[in-house]
Amino acid sequence: MKRSRIVFIGTGAFLLVGSLATAAQSGAETAERRTPAAHAYQNRYAGQRLARVVVKTDEQRRALESSGATVLNCHAGIGRMRVAATDAQIEFLRGRGLDVVVNQPDLQALIDAQRTPRAAGGDPFDDFFLDYHPYDGGTGSITWYLNELAVRYPTLASTFTIGNTPAGRPIRGVRVTSSVVTDKPAVVYFGAEHAREWIGTTIPAYFAHHLLSQYAIDPEIQDLVDNVEFFLIPVFNVEGYEYTWTDERLWRKNRRDNGDGTFGVDINRNWGEGWGGEGSSGVTSSLTYRGTGPFSEIETQRLRDFFIAHPNLRAQLDIHSFTQLILWPYASTPLLPPDQTYYDQVGKAMKSLIAGVHGLTYTAGPIYTTIYPAAGGSVDWTYVQRGVLSYSYECRDTGEFGFELPADQIIPNNEELLPAVLHLSDSDWVRAPIRMEYPDGVPNRMMVGDPTEIDVRIVNQTGTLEPGTAAVHYRFDGGLYSIAPLTPVAGDLYLATIPATSCGSSPEFYFTAETTDLELYSNPRGGAAEPYTAMVLLGMNVVVAEPMSSDPGWTTEGQWAWGIPTGAGTQNHDPTVGATGSQVYGYNLAGNYPNNLPARYLTSTPFDCTARFGVTLRYQRWLGVESNSNFDQATIEVSSNGVNWTPVWSASDTGDAVSDSAWTLHELDISSVADNQPTVYLRWGMGPTDGGLTYPGWNIDDVEILSAYCGNLEGDVNHDGTVDIFDILCVLDGFAGVFVTCAPEDVDLVPCPDGDAAVDIFDILAVLDAFSGDDVCP
Ligand SMILES: [Zn+2]
Numbered sequence: 001m002k003r004s005r006i007v008f009i010g011t012g013a014f015l016l017v018g019s020l021a022t023a024a025q026s027g028a029e030t031a032e033r034r035t036p037a038a039h040a041y042q043n044r045y046a047g048q049r050l051a052r053v054v055v056k057t058d059e060q061r062r063a064l065e066s067s068g069a070t071v072l073n074c075h076a077g078i079g080r081m082r083v084a085a086t087d088a089q090i091e092f093l094r095g096r097g098l099d100v101v102v103n104q105p106d107l108q109a110l111i112d113a114q115r116t117p118r119a120a121g122g123d124p125f126d127d128f129f130l131d132y133h134p135y136d137g138g139t140g141s142i143t144w145y146l147n148e149l150a151v152r153y154p155t156l157a158s159t160f161t162i163g164n165t166p167a168g169r170p171i172r173g174v175r176v177t178s179s180v181v182t183d184k185p186a187v188v189y190f191g192a193e194h195a196r197e198w199i200g201t202t203i204p205a206y207f208a209h210h211l212l213s214q215y216a217i218d219p220e221i222q223d224l225v226d227n228v229e230f231f232l233i234p235v236f237n238v239e240g241y242e243y244t245w246t247d248e249r250l251w252r253k254n255r256r257d258n259g260d261g262t263f264g265v266d267i268n269r270n271w272g273e274g275w276g277g278e279g280s281s282g283v284t285s286s287l288t289y290r291g292t293g294p295f296s297e298i299e300t301q302r303l304r305d306f307f308i309a310h311p312n313l314r315a316q317l318d319i320h321s322f323t324q325l326i327l328w329p330y331a332s333t334p335l336l337p338p339d340q341t342y343y344d345q346v347g348k349a350m351k352s353l354i355a356g357v358h359g360l361t362y363t364a365g366p367i368y369t370t371i372y373p374a375a376g377g378s379v380d381w382t383y384v385q386r387g388v389l390s391y392s393y394e395c396r397d398t399g400e401f402g403f404e405l406p407a408d409q410i411i412p413n414n415e416e417l418l419p420a421v422l423h424l425s426d427s428d429w430v431r432a433p434i435r436m437e438y439p440d441g442v443p444n445r446m447m448v449g450d451p452t453e454i455d456v457r458i459v460n461q462t463g464t465l466e467p468g469t470a471a472v473h474y475r476f477d478g479g480l481y482s483i484a485p486l487t488p489v490a491g492d493l494y495l496a497t498i499p500a501t502s503c504g505s506s507p508e509f510y511f512t513a514e515t516t517d518l519e520l521y522s523n524p525r526g527g528a529a530e531p532y533t534a535m536v537l538l539g540m541n542v543v544v545a546e547p548m549s550s551d552p553g554w555t556t557e558g559q560w561a562w563g564i565p566t567g568a569g570t571q572n573h574d575p576t577v578g579a580t581g582s583q584v585y586g587y588n589l590a591g592n593y594p595n596n597l598p599a600r601y602l603t604s605t606p607f608d609c610t611a612r613f614g615v616t617l618r619y620q621r622w623l624g625v626e627s628n629s630n631f632d633q634a635t636i637e638v639s640s641n642g643v644n645w646t647p648v649w650s651a652s653d654t655g656d657a658v659s660d661s662a663w664t665l666h667e668l669d670i671s672s673v674a675d676n677q678p679t680v681y682l683r684w685g686m687g688p689t690d691g692g693l694t695y696p697g698w699n700i701d702d703v704e705i706l707s708a709y710c711g712n713l714e715g716d717v718n719h720d721g722t723v724d725i726f727d728i729l730c731v732l733d734g735f736a737g738v739f740v741t742c743a744p745e746d747v748d749l750v751p752c753p754d755g756d757a758a759v760d761i762f763d764i765l766a767v768l769d770a771f772s773g774d775d776v777c778p
Contacts, residue, residue: 044248045111048084050104050402053093054692055081063096072250072402074266074287075279075372080631080692082402084250101595101691103400110404111249114198118407125152129206129410132198134245135169135235142234145205146174153212155179156225163302165239166256171302173233174208178215178226185430185462186229186310189317189421190303193268193378195240195251196403199395199413200319204232206414207421224425229312237267237299250403254299256291258284265291268318269376270300273384274332277375290376303378307386314430314461315389317421318378322402323371323629324362325394326350326420329383331367332375337383340366341437341457346427347391350420355647357416360396361630365655367392371629389429393417398630399690428523433463433515436523439493444669445614446498446507448538448710454496456486456511463515472496473528474509481528486511503710503719507534535671537614537708543743544607544705549581558600558686559588560698566590569696571624572661579620579663579701587686587697593625595694597687599633602698606642606679607705611718611741614708615674617648617682621666624659624695627651631692634658635685638670640677648673659695680705714777715770717746723770731767734759752777 053069055061055078064071069085084107085093090100104110117140119127124140125148136143150157156178161170177184189207191200211230214221235241239255253264262284269280272294276282280290295301307313328343330336337343347364354362367374371394379390396405396413405413428435437457446452454472458465470486486494498509508531511523524530546552551562565584567576568591578584585602587593609615617638625634627650634651648668651658674680686697710716715723717730718741726741733740734747748755749766766776 043108045084045108045250047086048107049087049090049102050107050110050404051083051085051090052101052103052399052691053081053083053085054099055079060096060098063093063098067092069093070250074252082399099692103402103691104404107404110401110406114249114404114407115245128209129202129414131407132201132410135238135242142201142205143172146172146208146234149174149176149208149212153215156212156215157208160231162233162306164298165254166298167239169238169242171233171236171238171299173204173231175229175231176208176211176225177229178222180226184227184229184312185314186231186312187315187317187425187430188231188233188306188310188313189319190233190236191319192235192237192241193318194266194320195237195244195253196249197319197321197395198244198403199321199405199410200393201234201241202410202414203317203319203393203395203417203421204234206410207418208232210418220422220426224422228425228430230425231306231310231313236303240264252287253289254297256297258289260284262289265289265297267291267297267299268320268378269374270295270297271304271376271378271381273381274330274375277332277373279331279373280375288374294376300378304381307382307388313382313386313388315424315427316378316382316391317424318390318392319395320392321395322397322399322405323394324360324396324398325370325392325629326354326362326364327367327370327379327392327394329366329379329390331377331380332373334366334368336366339389339437339459341439342429342435343389343391345437346389346424346429350391350423351653353419353423354416357419358412360416361633361650361652362393363628363630363652363655370655389424389427391424393420428525429461432461432521432525433517433519434461434465434513434521435459436511436513436521442532444532444534445708446501446534446536448503448536449500451500452498452534454498455489456494456496457492458486458494458513459492463517463519463521466514466516466518469514470494470511471513472498472509472511473531474498474507476501476505476507478506481508501536503536503538503716505536507536508532509534535614535708536710538710539708540614540616540706541709541745542704543609543612543615543707544703546604546703547580548578548583548585548701548703551583552585552605554585554605555601555603556585557602558597559593560600560602560686561586561589563589565622565699568592569624570693571657571659571695573624574696575622575663575699579622581701584622584699584701585684586699587684589699591696592694593632593686593689593697595689595691597689599635599685599687601683601685602700603642603683604681604703606681608678608743609674609676609680609705609707610678611676612707613671613675613719614669614706615671615680616667616706616708617670617703618665618667618706619703620663620701622660622663622699622701623651624657624697625651625686626657626689626693626695627654628656632689632695633685633687634698636668637683637685638673639681639683640673640679642679642681645683646673657695663701674705714775715749715767717742717749717767719746723767725771728764728767728771731759731764735761735764749776 069083069089072082119130269290275294382388383390473481510531636649637645730742
């Protein structure tokens with residue numbers, strides 16, 4: 001192996017000493033880099049713990065300020081604060097009534113571990129993502145890796161710089177694209193706008209490597225690299241990042257000398273859109289110091305000018321850590337952006353892709369409401385001023401390690417973000433000349449006998465819609481598609497109308513439009529080959545009703561219990577009665593759930609959903625959970641075997657704490673798991689919870705399972721769309737007390753409309769009438 005040696009010297013500068021050629025020398029280098037106390041850096045956090053402090057009053061905030069503990073949050077105030085603190089400081093805080101939970105007993109050990117190569121002795125290119133790396137300084141550094149990519153993939157990759165920092169250091173990236181297509185859209189993804197957020201530096205580099213190494217293997221990657229120009233910048237805040245390696249691991253800002261003894265501007269508060277507003281500070285020592293004016297900082301000027309110089313830039317990703325979030329504009333106001341529908345659609349898709357890899361939950365939403373106001377951030381400026389689809393990620397984790405995310409999580413974190421970054425790169429906003437949005441969603445159910453209307457918004461991007469070309473294509477039972485033009489409503493809004501169809505049909509549809517340049521746009525992109533699908537129904541039947549008035553005998557863990565809630569607990573407390581009747585299932589009927597609770601489940605008995613479709617869960621909810629930022633979790637999952645569970649709802653998806661103050665009807669489509677399954681299990685999860693605030697938890701009443709029916713054919717008791725011998729057999733079975741393929745309420749046909757709670761000779765006569773075409777319920 002060949003590795004350059006980095007020697008840290010006292011002032012925070014570093015020297016590149018040269019190359020080492022032997023394993024023995026390499027070992028010496030490793031030993032040197034691991035030597036404790038070689039530099040003041042190593043001992044800055046000696047004897048300190050990483051802790052969470054809950055600050056509830058101004059008095060407690062003042063106590064925190066006077067404790068000497070280092071607050072790591074960018075806004076010190078009321079709420080949960082992350083701190084680095086000694087035992088004496090923790091004792092001081094606890095003595096003043098603050099709730100302190102120690103997450104990590106030895107902060108310095110974590111910092112040292114992050115700097116200790118795991119890959120010593122291996123190939124520095126292949127092992128690059130086993131470790132964090134300094135910005136430059138030879139083999140194994142980030143800039144070395146970018147150069148290696150360009151050397152190894154010369155036809156697809158090249159290095160570039162967006163300019164130099166105030167100290168004259170180039171801000172480097174790698175550009176990935178092929179020369180197959182010349183005129184193409186571009187994206188820019190960058191990490192470490194905040195210096196201490198090391199995991200963010202790995203995301204652009206890992207993504208670059210994936211694009212390059214898969215280009216010849218994966219046709220979808222090839223298509224992307226042929227048609228999109230990628231600018232990938234691992235370290236935007238170069239000087240701040242270097243400082244985290246040489247002097248202060250937890251440095252956040254750039255290294256501007258503010259002239260008053262303080263250093264650093266928060267460059268993610270220095271952008272020109274909404275500069276000076278909420279969530280930024282005019283105090284030079286603040287972690288969110290916004291600088292003396294919009295774009296006062298060289299770094300933000302460089303990236304701004306890069307956007308201006310590249311009008312083909314269509315998307316950006318500003319990568320931070322931590323708390324596992326997918327964020328979009330605005331950062332400076334609670335108002336939703338005009339393109340909220342689109343941001344939400346892509347954001348939720350990315351969230352779902354991430355969850356599909358290692359099962360981790362990321363919360364998705366606009367910055368202002370999902371984390372906090374952050375005026376002067378990059379996303380607002382690039383979106384408002386450049387029309388760029390602007391997202392920000394907060395990477396792993398949710399607070400256990402925070403900025404000190406261990407290096408063994410670099411690859412797992414990248415593995416789960418990769419499909420999300422690909423999805424963003426492949427989005428219509430980036431790639432299509434125009435795009436379509438559906439403000440009310442795309443329906444997956446159509447009502448019998450009624451045409452289905454769908455609102456469509458068509459937005460010009462790099463192209464212009466040719467009037468009269470927008471259309472919906474539909475078919476009901478295979479065969480050829482019919483085409484119906486969209487009706488203009490107002491501005492960029494159109495109405496698609498799909499005609500009425502009958503029970504048992506399988507509607508498929510997609511949308512197309514043309515630009516004035518004769519480019520064809522299709523949504524979904526695959527058009528007829530990958531259409532939207534829907535089911536046809538007349539209404540919903542209640543299949544199962546569990547009123548909770550007697551003990552259903554479900555399986556409980558922890559403090560799950562059936563009984564009468566006591567009205568105890570904090571925030572909006574528990575109820576004192578059920579939604580109907582007195583009893584409910586609740587997590588801790590006598591008050592709040594506890595801190596640091598692992599997930600505890602309430603699991604139902606199995607329900608028979610054979611021959612049911614469009615299965616829906618409906619229940620009454622009174623829930624209190626601190627689910628914002630994934631602090632505490634409350635979930636609902638469904639299973640068809642009691643072993644494999646599919647999440648269908650998560651409180652953290654709401655982007656906020658849930659704090660019900662009344663019984664609330666909650667309905668969830670569980671058809672993808674439950675349709676036509678003989679054993680359907682439901683479970684409600686409480687936890688995991690963290691060490692901060694607690695809420696009253698779950699209260700559940702009146703659980704119902706509904707299924708869609710298509711009963712326009714009276715006598716179609718098994719809901720297959722036709723009245724035939726199987727319906728007659730079903731009624732005869734029911735008459736004999738056997739309910740295998742049909743439920744009692746299905747075969748109880750008369751008297752109309754809902755039967756008489758008995759399957760008798762009149763029901764048999766009714767199904768025979770229906771079979772011969774007579775009207776059973778005229
Ligand atoms: Zn950040």
